[in-house]
Amino acid sequence: MTRIKKNIAISDSGFVFDPGTGDSYSLNPTGLEIVQLIKSGKDFQQVLAEMSIKYEVDPESFERYYYDFTTTLKQLRLTESDGED
Amino acid sequence: MTKLTFERPIIQRINAGLPSKYGMAHKLEPVSHIDGVSIKSLLESYGSPLVIISESTIRKTYKTAHRAFSSRYPKVQFAWSYKTNYLNAVCNVFHQEGAWAEVVSGFEYEKAIANGVPGDLIVFNGPDKSREDLSKAIKNGSLIHIDHFDELYEIISLSKESVLRPKVAIRVNMNTGIYPQWDRFGFNYENGEAWDALNRIMASKQLDLVGLHTHIGTYIMTTEAYKVAATKLADLAVRIEKKFGQALQYLDLGGGFASKNTLRGAYYPGTDTAPSFDDFAEAITSALMSSEIKPDHLPLLILETGRAMIDDAGYLAGTVIANKRLADGRRATIIDAGVNLLFTAFWYEHDIRPVEPVSEQSEDTTIYGPLCMNIDVIRGNIMFPLLKKGDHYVIRRVGAYNNTQWLQFINMRPNVVVLDGKGKPHLIRKAETLETINSQEITPDHLAKFDL
Numbered sequence: 001m002t003r004i005k006k007n008i009a010i011s012d013s014g015f016v017f018d019p020g021t022g023d024s025y026s027l028n029p030t031g032l033e034i035v036q037l038i039k040s041g042k043d044f045q046q047v048l049a050e051m052s053i054k055y056e057v058d059p060e061s062f063e064r065y066y067y068d069f070t071t072t073l074k075q076l077r078l079t080e081s082d083g084e085d
Numbered sequence: 086m087t088k089l090t091f092e093r094p095i096i097q098r099i100n101a102g103l104p105s106k107y108g109m110a111h112k113l114e115p116v117s118h119i120d121g122v123s124i125k126s127l128l129e130s131y132g133s134p135l136v137i138i139s140e141s142t143i144r145k146t147y148k149t150a151h152r153a154f155s156s157r158y159p160k161v162q163f164a165w166s167y168k169t170n171y172l173n174a175v176c177n178v179f180h181q182e183g184a185w186a187e188v189v190s191g192f193e194y195e196k197a198i199a200n201g202v203p204g205d206l207i208v209f210n211g212p213d214k215s216r217e218d219l220s221k222a223i224k225n226g227s228l229i230h231i232d233h234f235d236e237l238y239e240i241i242s243l244s245k246e247s248v249l250r251p252k253v254a255i256r257v258n259m260n261t262g263i264y265p266q267w268d269r270f271g272f273n274y275e276n277g278e279a280w281d282a283l284n285r286i287m288a289s290k291q292l293d294l295v296g297l298h299t300h301i302g303t304y305i306m307t308t309e310a311y312k313v314a315a316t317k318l319a320d321l322a323v324r325i326e327k328k329f330g331q332a333l334q335y336l337d338l339g340g341g342f343a344s345k346n347t348l349r350g351a352y353y354p355g356t357d358t359a360p361s362f363d364d365f366a367e368a369i370t371s372a373l374m375s376s377e378i379k380p381d382h383l384p385l386l387i388l389e390t391g392r393a394m395i396d397d398a399g400y401l402a403g404t405v406i407a408n409k410r411l412a413d414g415r416r417a418t419i420i421d422a423g424v425n426l427l428f429t430a431f432w433y434e435h436d437i438r439p440v441e442p443v444s445e446q447s448e449d450t451t452i453y454g455p456l457c458m459n460i461d462v463i464r465g466n467i468m469f470p471l472l473k474k475g476d477h478y479v480i481r482r483v484g485a486y487n488n489t490q491w492l493q494f495i496n497m498r499p500n501v502v503v504l505d506g507k508g509k510p511h512l513i514r515k516a517e518t519l520e521t522i523n524s525q526e527i528t529p530d531h532l533a534k535f536d537l
């Protein structure tokens with residue numbers, strides 16, 4: 001399960017700051033919602049369930065975008081490895 | 086409750102203090118219609134990808150170009166540069182507007198004749214004209230623009246076989262201050278070769294020297310080069326008249342005006358940097374009017390404008406095949422048209438737009454074509470909206486050189502439609518099929534069968 005590093009600051013407007021590196025990022029609105037759901041401890045199935053209620057998106061597409069997105073978070077070192085990989 | 090449209094989630098690094106080339110990143114506005122016709126509906130009817138040509142844009146551009154010159158000079162004639170786009174329907178729009186044909190091979194010559202262009206209104210350029218081509222051109226009274234001495238002697242030899250007098254001009258190459266100097270075509274001005282060739286023609290007494298031609302290069306962004314070119318051609322014309330008492334019928338300044346496309350690596354977009362037809366016309370006509378050519382002998386001014394005349398009228402529309410991540414995390418979007426259809430992607434940063442509405446978000450994206458080839462890049466590093474598989478795109482200003490230089494490579498070439506003045510689509514070139522390709526092949530009997 002993906003977990004966002006605890007020291008990463010995320011504003012309500014989607015601004016992300018990594019105090020470890022000094023890098024800042026911006027999230028689009030869906031990116032922000034997903035990060036917030038991940039932060040609140042939800043796993044992929046739960047994120048999917050919440051997002052599908054609100055948005056017009058089929059589960060297959062969502063899965064693709066979700067894993068592409070979380071892979072990017074990982075590449076940017078914004079997530080913690082939990083020993084699974 | 087209706088659900089919201091879903092946009093794929095993204096995160097992007099913010100580069101503080103590093104605004105993009107044109108200041109703040111700007112949103113790429115979608116282009117959903119061409120001449121009032123929905124691109125999506127055209128793709129549904131004619132398949133994806135699809136080349137769409139706007140007849141109204143061709144006519145409008147032609148009229149603008151013609152007016153720019155004819156409002157400054159008494160005798161102006163455009164000749165449509167076939168190699169720029171020789172789809173017959175496109176050529177015929179130009180011919181309907183009054184353009185002659187400018188061709189550079191026996192094949193293009195035949196095409197112009199087949200389209201119904203009278204032989205004496207065909208300008209025949211290029212280094213490769215066979216004896217048969219030349220003989221045909223002489224018979225038809227076409228304007229033969231001689232490229233080299235071997236061709237000149239071939240024409241002199243042909244002229245001895247017939248009573249017809251070949252109508253000839255020479256192509257002149259010259260230093261106009263632009264780089265690279267196209268000195269591989271025609272006869273050089275500065276070293277006296279052009280003058281020698283003209284003397285040789287006059288001495289033959291069997292050829293009619295009717296004009297002078299130059300084509301100084303392509304995608305020229307400075308009008309000054311044309312001023313120099315017109316001045317040097319005028320100088321040769323004046324010297325001919327002085328020495329032989331013969332006024333030339335025309336000066337042909339060739340093509341080469343930059344279109345509004347943006348060159349790869351250019352700092353400013355082509356829409357800001359390309360001079361207008363008025364700018365080019367002013368440079369050329371003022372040079373001719375202030376030359377020493379006698380006012381009552383002003384020659385016809387011929388122009389062979391290619392890319393600037395047709396680029397804007399052509400669109401390439403299609404569909405997103407996939408999105409993926411490159412090793413460094415950047416976005417890659419794969420579309421269904423590659424450099425096989427868009428040869429000009431090698432030198433332009435093409436203006437590619439979404440067809441459907443998009444959000445404000447965009448991402449640093451490289452846009453790849455569908456070919457299994459590393460060079461198949463349509464745009465590197467463009468801030469592009471977040472298109473999904475199945476979404477549509479349209480690439481603007483692709484009218485020049487793509488329908489002639491496109492390759493049947495890995496994929497077939499798609500349908501081409503023209504939108505007429507009322508926006509009605511007409512299929513003008515059918516998509517290729519396996520039969521199109523195989524119909525040209527012959528498999529020997531001993532290679533016809535195999536057991537695997």
Ligand SMILES: Cc1ncc(COP(=O)(O)O)c(C=O)c1O
Nearest residue numbers: 166300303340341389390391392
């Ligand atoms: C002889 C000649 N005339 C006209 C053209 C059309 O040039 P452009 O498309 O640059 O206007 C060309 C293209 O190279 C050419 O070789």
